[in-house]
Amino acid sequence: MLFENTIVGPIHSRRLGSSLGVNLLPLKHKYCSYDCIYCECGWNRESEQQEMVYATPDEIRTLLDQRLRQLTAEGASVDSFTFAGNGEPTLYPHFPEMVDLVSEMRDRYYPQAVTTLLTNATQLKHKAIFDAVLKLDNPVLKLDAGTERMRQLINRNNDMGCSWDELLSNLIAFGNKAIIQTLLFDGTSDGIPVSNIIDEEFIPYLQHLKKITPKYVMLYALDRATPEKNLRKLSVEELNVYAERIRNEGIEVKVYG
Ligand code: SF4
Numbered sequence: 001m002l003f004e005n006t007i008v009g010p011i012h013s014r015r016l017g018s019s020l021g022v023n024l025l026p027l028k029h030k031y032c033s034y035d036c037i038y039c040e041c042g043w044n045r046e047s048e049q050q051e052m053v054y055a056t057p058d059e060i061r062t063l064l065d066q067r068l069r070q071l072t073a074e075g076a077s078v079d080s081f082t083f084a085g086n087g088e089p090t091l092y093p094h095f096p097e098m099v100d101l102v103s104e105m106r107d108r109y110y111p112q113a114v115t116t117l118l119t120n121a122t123q124l125k126h127k128a129i130f131d132a133v134l135k136l137d138n139p140v141l142k143l144d145a146g147t148e149r150m151r152q153l154i155n156r157n158n159d160m161g162c163s164w165d166e167l168l169s170n171l172i173a174f175g176n177k178a179i180i181q182t183l184l185f186d187g188t189s190d191g192i193p194v195s196n197i198i199d200e201e202f203i204p205y206l207q208h209l210k211k212i213t214p215k216y217v218m219l220y221a222l223d224r225a226t227p228e229k230n231l232r233k234l235s236v237e238e239l240n241v242y243a244e245r246i247r248n249e250g251i252e253v254k255v256y257g
Contacts (some may be wrong), residue, residue, distance in 0.1 A: 001040050001224065002028050003085045006055050007067045014256045015218060016080040016116055016138075020071075022064065022102060023085025024092035026052050032087035033122040033160035036144075037153075037189045037228035041086055044158070057094050061101055068109040078110045080138070083117040090123035091160065096132035103135065114138050118181070122161040124170035133174075140179045140218065141171060145196050146204030153194050171212045180209065181218040184242055187231035197234070197242060209251055216252035219243050 008021030025031050029050040030041040055063070071078060081102050083089040092098065099115070106113050116138035123129040124141075133139045145151040148164035162170075171178060182205075186195035195201060209217065219242060222233040236257030243253040 002030060002042070004028055006060060007063050008085070010071070010076065010078050013080070013082070014220070014223075015140075015254075016082055018077045018079045019082045019116070020067070020078045020080070020113075021085060022060070022081060022083050022089075022098070024054070024060070024083065024089050024095065024098060025086040026050070026054060027086070030087045031091055032120070033091065033158055033162075034088070034120045034142075035156035035158060037156070037194065038183060038185065038222060038226040038231055040224045040226070043227045054092060057097055057101065060098065064101070064105055068105060072109055078113050080114050080116045081106050081110075083115075083119075083136075088120055088123065088160075089117060090119055090129050090133070095123075096128050099132045099135050116140060118142075120155065120161075121167060121171060122157065124174065125162045125166050130170065130173075134177060138179055139174070139177060140181045141174065142182070143167075143171060143180050143205070143208065143212075144182055146201040146206075146208065150194070150196060150201050153189060153192065154196065168208060168211075171208070174212070176213050176215050178212060178214040179216055179218060180212065180214045181220070183220055183222065184234050184239060185222055185231050186234075187228070189228045189230065194231075197238075202242065202245070206245065206249055209246060210249055214251065216254060217243075217246055218254050218256065219246075220256035 003023045010018045010020045013019040029047040035044040114137035121141040144154050239255045246253045
């Protein structure tokens, strides 16, 4: 499912409540440094032939301001201003400027709301992105594997991404400001077993979490249709088993089944 607008919602989110989406990426196309086998936006190759046209910062300012005037006039509630959409938001060429814009709009229209970013964390390798992400209330950073091999099978890091070592060192540098998001599942991809719940993955994943010392971990299950069809959705009971193993390491966890 691809977003067809720059400003989306507010929609009810399992994790964020009433969430006003800011999609900085091209409309109807996906653009990402990963190509996750569970991505709700589909495979990257389905967008490769499309022309990449971004909204400008001025256009985004106008659209956001118009929408917020409407919402406040209607008395609608907004709990979170959320950077998310058709791919990886931090690939937008003016991402740091957009963090400042959204914070300014939040302060003006919904000062009680939080600013949230859903990101795969690959672009933390750029200092300007790292510093911009630090300004957000809820920086939600993806970590789906315990080993480099499984990250590649699950997330399919591409040339725009970063190495496994860079990813881990940047998450560790983010430390207790980080909210780590992990989608747990198992299955097969192209006939190869893929799982982040087997001990060979989950134990090293726990070791990484202990080094990161995140604010908390979001564990969640598959929710919508995935491009790779042979993936199994975990039950809430199963998620809770893994959540308990994380809590036993002294790390807070929230579960979204
Ligand atoms: S990081 Fe997000 S947008 Fe990118 S491929 Fe993975 S799920 Fe899709």
